[in-house]
Amino acid sequence: MVGADRLATAVAGLRGQLSDSAQAASATTSVATSAIADPAGSAVDVAHRTSPGGRAAMADANASDALDVSGPPEAVRAVEVAAAGDHYLLLVGHPGAGCRRYATLLHQLRPALTDEEALEVAAVQSVTGCLGPDTSLALTAPFIAPHHSMSMPALVGGGSGVTRPGAMTQAHRGVLFLNDVSEFRADQLEAVRCAVDDGEVRVARRDGVFRYPARFQLVLAAAPCPCRQPEQDCSCSPHARRRFLARITGPLLDRVDLRVRLRPPDDSAPGTSAPEVGSNLRTRVSAARTRAAQRWAEHRGSTNADVPATTFTHAEFRLPRLTTAPLDQALENGAMSGRGWVRALRVAWTLADLAGLVRPGRDEITEALEFRDRRPS
Numbered sequence: 001m002v003g004a005d006r007l008a009t010a011v012a013g014l015r016g017q018l019s020d021s022a023q024a025a026s027a028t029t030s031v032a033t034s035a036i037a038d039p040a041g042s043a044v045d046v047a048h049r050t051s052p053g054g055r056a057a058m059a060d061a062n063a064s065d066a067l068d069v070s071g072p073p074e075a076v077r078a079v080e081v082a083a084a085g086d087h088y089l090l091l092v093g094h095p096g097a098g099c100r101r102y103a104t105l106l107h108q109l110r111p112a113l114t115d116e117e118a119l120e121v122a123a124v125q126s127v128t129g130c131l132g133p134d135t136s137l138a139l140t141a142p143f144i145a146p147h148h149s150m151s152m153p154a155l156v157g158g159g160s161g162v163t164r165p166g167a168m169t170q171a172h173r174g175v176l177f178l179n180d181v182s183e184f185r186a187d188q189l190e191a192v193r194c195a196v197d198d199g200e201v202r203v204a205r206r207d208g209v210f211r212y213p214a215r216f217q218l219v220l221a222a223a224p225c226p227c228r229q230p231e232q233d234c235s236c237s238p239h240a241r242r243r244f245l246a247r248i249t250g251p252l253l254d255r256v257d258l259r260v261r262l263r264p265p266d267d268s269a270p271g272t273s274a275p276e277v278g279s280n281l282r283t284r285v286s287a288a289r290t291r292a293a294q295r296w297a298e299h300r301g302s303t304n305a306d307v308p309a310t311t312f313t314h315a316e317f318r319l320p321r322l323t324t325a326p327l328d329q330a331l332e333n334g335a336m337s338g339r340g341w342v343r344a345l346r347v348a349w350t351l352a353d354l355a356g357l358v359r360p361g362r363d364e365i366t367e368a369l370e371f372r373d374r375r376p377s
């Protein structure tokens with residue numbers, strides 16, 4: 001599997017594996033691997049680079065990206081934590097606050113795809129007709145930004161005639177960026193929630209149920225109020241803001257670990273803290289991911305976001321009650337769900353990895369809780 005230079009060879013091998021696993025799975029389950037047209041059309045922004053180089057070129061390509069790390073320190077910090085632990089991120093800001101820029105920064109900070117991931121992405125691209133016969137393996141993870149006007153088949157998969165994977169599958173092993181998330185319909189957000197929980201989407205058709213992979217890092221962005229004007233022009237009442245943002249609360253938001261409110265650029269008070277340097281940021285993220293990957297190697301995980309929740313109950317990783325007290329209290333008084341408790345714990349481990357600590361302490365737990373407590377309003 002490793003070392004396939006030409007994508008056609010790699011995909012052919014992967015197709016064989018998919019075919020085998022599909023046969024072994026269920027009679028009602030099939031995996032579409034025929035070349036078909038791009039289902040999403042112009043409603044999706046796609047950023048995905050390819051290059052004829054190999055693994056070394058991947059690292060070079062990532063390292064040569066110029067990172068724009070200007071802006072409020074808390075926003076850059078949230079992106080750093082998200083990149084280090086594969087955590088989901090919510091950005092709330094007025095137009096011009098830079099939501100898309102921070103989503104792009106997160107994408108740039110993600111590591112190169114592993115060989116296995118690159119083959120999975122290539123298989124998806126072959127199904128969506130995005131591959132030519134001479135296309136080389138993708139260097140970087142996909143970045144997919146579906147528009148809220150997108151149809152359900154374009155988002156989830158399906159469509160008339162040949163069944164096609166949707167935007168969520170195109171984002172597999174990459175970033176799914178939902179800009180203006182308050183404009184998405186409830187059924188669209190529920191579909192995203194299902195994919196987040198299952199790591200795949202299922203499309204029921206007359207000839208069977210099609211399953212497509214959909215493991216992506218979710219980034220949501222929203223304006224804080226209905227007027228969508230720059231902050232200085234906004235006169236929305238607090239009540240109007242709360243009603244507006246209520247659209248994105250609920251089950252999907254409960255799965256978002258990091259929430260940050262972006263201040264407008266003029267309010268960022270340059271000079272109040274040392275400017276972040278892109279290379280430093282990349283180095284810290286890479287080191288943190290390496291620590292997590294080494295720690296979880298024997299526990300069916302590679303990042304703090306994907307290691308099984310039961311791992312945290314092992315004596316080796318269980319934290320003292322004194323350390324987790326702020327989290328426990330939030331759970332007991334109903335401010336946090338059980339799922340939120342675990343997700344905040346995952347963030348705390350990422351904060352520890354970024355700080356070079358063996359395990360999270362009270363400070364990391366408190367910061368993780370603060371990230372979740374930052375309500376959009």
Ligand SMILES: [Zn+2]
Nearest residue numbers: 225227234236
């Ligand atoms: Zn407003």
